[in-house]
Amino acid sequence: MTATTEHPSPAAPAAPPEKGRGLFSRALEALLTQRVVLLVVLIVLLLVGMSILDAAGVLSGSFNADYLASALISAVPLAMLGLAQLMVILSGRGGIDLSVGSMVSLTGVVFGFAYGLWGWSLIAALVLAILVGGVCGAINGVLVAYIGFPPLIATLATYYAYRSLALVVSDQKPVNSPVIQDFYSAAQSVELPLIGGSLPLIPLGIFTFLIPTIVIVWLLLNKTTFGRRLYALGTNNVAATWSGINVKPNRMAVYIASGVISGLVAVVTVAQFASARPDAGTSGNGMALPSITIAVLGGVAITGGIGRVAGIVLSTLLIVWINASILLTLPGNDGTQFQLLALGVVLIFASLLNGLTRRKYGGI
């Protein structure tokens, strides 16, 4: 447990270790006050419930490990952008990044050109994508950290600007070529070496992009001084300054990080779509709002200073699997419509539960 950096409320640790309290009541308190625990429980409930329905034979397809695994392909961009939002929101001062979707579109197009048309090597194109994403993020960072724009406004502006640029530079046509077609292999499902035979096929992106990102972000937040500075300035910007933390570069860094992750997601998306779409991150509801939803569902406090990597990972798993489950349960248009309901209800239920019970257990 990282009470040190990550406890949203004085609840668990603040309470003196009373002898009398039974295991149950402490488990209950954890469930009610800690989002990560709640998410784990919800995921378990979902899996159990669906397996029962499956056994009862009311599903239109078998609910098995393969399906869950194949559904993870949409978890990759979601979780990665969720992690980007985690860092940005943690940094406080109303930190938020509405421009991630547009950055995905823009960097995706640039990557498409480099890799698909200019015949760059994958590595070179990847580096370019990271750079472009980093620059887009840096622009957000400068606006927010150095000029003092409220993040929501700065990134709302760049959301409009970047998405428009993506369309302009690509002449609003998906960038495409045989090379990019084959690049789909980077998103395909693969059998793990050694133990693979006994496991379902898992989308490659999980290993090539998601898990590395998870590990790096987790290490950054929990094991590095940067993480500490981040939690510090997210909790109290002034106090951070008086503690000798250079808040501006650190705050800027998280927006750059968000841009870089968006760059990586762009590459993932190009692989998944087997083409570089100038609206990849903005079509439909876009990627920004879902990623923010993932973050808040994962227990990130919108006011900054509170949030955990595990929360992001778990909330992504929950959402992705709920959606997949609904498709097997409800045929026709109902399925996709009820996905909206499920997302809304889960989000509100989880936040309300923790929000209200935090009071009972002595809140912030």
Next chain:
Amino acid sequence: MSVDERGVSAPAVRATARRILPPPVTGQELVLVGVIVVLWVLLGLFTPAFLSAGSIRPLLVSVAPIALIGVGMTFIIITAGIDVSVGGAIMLCAVVTAKSLVDFDLALPLAIALSIGLGLLLGLLNGVLIAYGRVHAIIITFGTANIFQFLALRVFGSSTVNGIPGTFDVFGRGEAGRTFGVPHSFLITIVIVAVAWWYLRHTSGGRNLFAIGGNAQAARLAGIAVQPRILAAYALTGALVGLAACFFIAAGTSTLDQAVGSGRELAVIAAVVIGGTSILGGRGSVIGTLLGAILVQTVTSGVTQLGWPSQLANLFVGVFIIIAVGTDLLRQRARKAS
């Protein structure tokens, strides 16, 4: 401590009275007026017909619903909240109202009442959850946005609403829809903006919204009924969304499809922040919001009328947000420095 024991001469008092009054218009608003005037002049020069009635009228018609919802959103953002569910709420109000126009051929007042009533209901739902749920507004409204969308899709029933009668034409279609050549939807918006401006500036209810946004804890300790006021702000926005939904139907075709309302939340928020309302709460103005909405619409239709690629419009919207808010920031810096 009674009010009557005056320690000072009357004129001095009146002078202070004027000084402690909040300013009628902010510098931000003046800047916006300037920018808009310049743009209109330029567009007037470089396009064949931007300043013609045939161009300005539709512009005002598209501004009206955004500015109208913007009034509510300004109230909300002043209390340091936000509502990203307005898109979904518009969708739900619009489809329910349009369907009942088609199915029951409702009379105008009934239809308006229905739409506003439904919107109010949705706003109340948001308000209750936010004021009493101890959860940040953006989270709740992300949730309700999805739920409203779901409900709207159920009402649509996998189809569009066809053959909507012209009941709402009075809001701005044809001669019947105008007074002095100005579309009624815009006139209504102007009136509501004016009332909201007066309320925010001159009533304790209005001033308390600023207090809540500035420091909710302190507001509670000062004896302000914080939660009911927050609830009211969301309810108001809901009601305005209901009215705006009528405007959307009025301005639309005889067919209503699922795209109605989608993405409008960002358009409204953009208008509000361009108008100089601080997203951090405690500072804001409805006049600025109206100007912000006009600016955005001017840019988008200006780009098309100039014959530039329409996908450039968003780029300019982004740039204008930066410029508008940037100048605001710089002027505050300057004020702090002096």
Next chain:
Amino acid sequence: MSPENVTATEPALRLELQGIVKSYGGVRAIRHADFAVRPGTVHALVGENGAGKSTLIKIIAGAERADAGSIVFDGVASTIASTADAIKLGVQTVYQEPQLFPELSVAENVFVGRELKRGLRIDWTAQADHMHELLGTVGLPDRIATVPVGSLSIAEQQQVSIAKALAGEATVLILDEPSAILTDSEIDVLFAVIRRLTASGVAVIYISHRLDELFRIADVVTVMRDGRTITTEPIGELSVRQIAELMVGGVVSESRPAQGETAGEVVLELDALSGADTFRNVSLTVRSGEIVGLYGLVGSGAGDIASVVYGIDRASSGRMLLSGEPVSIHSASKARRLGIHLLPANRSAQGSFSFQSIAFNITAGELKLLSRLPGWVTRRRERDIAREFIDRLAVKTPSQSSPLSSMSGGNAQKVVLARQLVKRPRLLVLVEPTQGVDVGAKEEIHRIISRLADEGTAVLVVTSDLGEVLRISDRILVVRDGEITAEFRPDATQVEILAAASGAESDPTKESA
């Protein structure tokens, strides 16, 4: 009023609390409190940090609800469910931390929640009128009315909060450590106000750690310890020392901390340093092992000198030398790299990471020490460091992972001080180090300071607490209107120093602590 005639004419109780209990999650803030106030009296409430004073008055003010217990107001059993209820009863409160609206003007702040109306409209003229009068009462200039509160000093904000409390009709006025950040002359103004109110029958509840001043204003005193009300006595029956001992439940040593007279080489030298428009050509030196007291009334500019030394603000002219080397410090991080640490004046705004753990708060200033690998942190080291300083500063807490938000003012102050000591500083600047800190903790903090000095740290204490500056300084520099006007040795009298600090107009007939 003197205690005698209070006990003589027994007026009915204005407010009576019985068997009050309140806990926050696991923390038992109030175990059992009985408390009764008479109209027209000043009732002092004292106790160590964390004794439960603020919690008790928050319950009276409706800011918190008691878990158990009864409240009787003017003889009627009442439930105070919200601050609105309390205000209806005429309970006006000045909280320990000013509760104001930074974006709004002073005028608006004062009337928030109690606007004067004509019909629906706010009656701006009436407010302006009343405003003028209130500012006069609390001794603030009229022009301040339109200034946004955010741009005022803490002291001014405190005075605005007092004006705010006076704006409504009061039957009970609660003051939670109003004097902590006020200068003596400002306190005199406050006391004048209080006397006027009590004369008109208002009951005043007055919390303070400056025990000496209680004897100037209070009629009755209630002592709290560990969430219990220990005793209630007419002030006349007790001495400062007795009160202090009731508070800590033991014997308080009066001994001045040992002062190492081994002042070494010059660490800090300011040479004709000037701030933007806050202070002018200030020259001073601090030697290693020496404690220099920089005494100035709030607003004198003493605090601004500290901010410049620590790199928060920029100097407009003059030089700053560190061990003889000229340095230009433009950020706190630079200052800390050079070994200059600072304990800020405004704990909650400048010092606390409120909902982060105590361990986090202690180590936040010296992340480098958290691992041998640069840029890395290891939890074990963090735990060790935190434990060491929790012990050294005797911080009262169930666990080092408790959030700072759950601690009382004084304990929080110790945690923020610990942050400055994790790495031994060359120069330690302390701004109001014991503001709002109880006698026990105050002693400990002073002892810690002089131990540091004995170990060779150069210490610069910026304070407006006369007793404190006399008690711990080896040399005392007095700042007035942004200039150093005098230097004293610790054997100087309070009167001399005060005269130098506040110009002629301060009254030399002030009893000393």
Next chain:
Amino acid sequence: TSRNDDSGGGGGSTSGSDEPIRVAFVPKLQGIPYFEAMNSGGQQAADDLGIEWLYQGPTTADAAAQADIVRSFIQQDVDALIVAPNDPDSMAPLLQEAADKGIQVATSDTDAPDSVRQVFVNQASVQGIGEALTDSLMTAMGGSGKYAIVSCGETAANLNAWIDVQKEYTASEYPDAEIVDIVYAGEDQAAATSMATDLMNANPDLTGLVGECTSSAPGVAQAVKDAGKTGSVFTVGLGTPMSMAPYLEDGSSSASILWDVQNLGYLTAWAGLQLAEGNEFEATNDVSADLPAVEYDADTQVLLLGPPLEITKDNVAEFDY
């Protein structure tokens, strides 16, 4: 893992020989009349041919959302899977996956050219649509004049293809006519309307407007009507009959170019059945009473519904979608 036995015919409930053949269709977007009409056509076919017709579409015209649905149909191990891809490129690999699992794959309405789809059910040739649009607008405009196009999704492959045809065909066949601007309104009627208005203001001598998709077709007509330019500015578009009816009546829209969408749905379901049963397509196929002779081009593997159909105020009443 159950991976291996899965390809056999997966979910317990769904396997079993007595079950009817299951043909699944994934539209670009649910809830718009166009695809819902295809759905009812497919349903009709299902009843006639005794197959099970599965229809599920995303709530936004979004490639990723559509992919999730396709994946779930693959998991349901349907017999034939037919898609109207939002993004042809991204659909190709998914169709490959389906084929690998032994599912028969096809496209309808919009093709995924370089994919493993066995057949593309084509409503009308790109050439045919582009030319029909141009011709009917030109008849209204009298063969000359300036016109503009209000398209929808900037990246919609088939809209862009039709626009290209319109450009060339106009240039070659109608030298006196000129396309002055092409704007993109998304799937948003309101945006289409105000952009059309802006176009008329920007080009006072504009005499024609094309609404390239089902949301912009009524949009441009409404704009003309509001501007009171009915009769001086002519519009055509790809609009569904019921949404266009009022505008066709009052003349603000001259014609809507479409095809019998229900028949397209019917043909799609029928094609799915043929694939599932492993039947070859003939050069001309007798599908139903309405579709006596549907042509099949073996080289391109395309089933062609027939020539596009011009909907005017005279025949608009015949359609109930």
